[in-house]
Amino acid sequence: NAGVMQNPRHLVRRRGQEARLRCSPMKGHSHVYWYRQLPEEGLKFMVYLQKENIIDESGMPKERFSAEFPKEGPSILRIQQVVRGDSAAYFCASSLFLGRESEAFFGQGTRLTVV
């Protein structure tokens, strides 16, 4: 049983480009969460999605960031017009049951570097 799969593992973008981060949840999991980890800091919640629905996006920056979890395919975190401050590790987690976020399983992360 494969765990949460994130790709790419490393992503380099120039300022102003777009970054697309992908997350395939564990088999059977329909709840996906995205977190961001800045250097030397803990993880910060960004967004919680179910299939075709954004449930809680209270941690998402108001501009340039969007997320989706389509009926088919992986969840996508999209960052438009990236800036240096977007450089961070982005982690995806998935869980099986509604409200069981505390038992979510994390992927290995995508490390975004903006140059």
Added chain:
Amino acid sequence: QKEVEQDPGPLSVPEGAIVSLNCTYSNSAFQYFMWYRQYSRKGPELLMYTYSSGNKEDGRFTAQVDKSSKYISLFIRDSQPSDSATYLCAMSAWGAQKLVFGQGTRLTINP
């Protein structure tokens, strides 16, 4: 004031020592408390999960929660070099769909 405070360390101890890691929090609504271990360049791995106050033991690991003091701890007995990692505390409120993490404590166990 951050919702969850965790001493970032770094903390360095000899092999076999007992390690104590701690977090304090300010939100009295938190009811679920977790400890994650994160190796360098890897994703967080759930170590311990406790609900409300009390102790929970799993092998060499013991998690303690004191809700009256808003204080949680993780103890590692007979520490091993393989325990060297960053340890993150995390917590959530009932019905919340998100975890609030501490900054993480970087731990090194010296052979």
